[in-house]
Amino acid sequence: MNDVERMDTNRDRLIFLSLAGFLVWQGSDVTRQVFDQLGAPRALRVAVILVGLLGAIAWAGSMVLMRRWMRRLRANPSLASALNDEAVHDARLRACAVGFFATIGALAIVSVVGALVPFSARLAGQLSILVAASAFLGAFLHFRRRAEVD
């Protein structure tokens, strides 16, 4: 496996780690807010916070590793060019479209649910960002993984 392939695989792993960490972190925070509103037992809320903390640590770790990955890329323009080839641009563009429509869908659902069950603007915003980021990253990984299928 050459440098380009190694870095390409590393990118997918880092994006996956960041997505998983972000989902656990933000998902736990949303769950905690719902538990707060429902008046769930304290132990349950603490457990959710601890799970969220693990997610936050995983996400922060992925960001540190991603910075290191980017630094390696900046030091080698030919590597950077190969790793940002036109198929990657294409996958990124299509992932953006998926993220956009997922956000519109999430906002619509939040608006409808918000009309029936009142919840905070912070929670609505957080849910929208969670869906947008997850849909974009997940779609990008999906489109890149499809390239593996023969």
Add this chain to the structure above:
Amino acid sequence: MTETNPRLRNTLREHRARFGITQEQLAARVGVTRKTINTVETGRFVPSTVLALKLARALETSVETLFQLET
């Protein structure tokens, strides 16, 4: 440019086999990732003119030989 185009066929795999090189080796020659070569070979991604020309040059053939429109 992006979706699978049923009207565009390619003989990339055959030409690559004739040279006895892997997708990874071809990718290194044209400066893209192996996955990109795979998506072109399977018809999931239609390359730009520049990439098509690079592929043709790397495989010592013409773009018309590598890519054909189905009639």
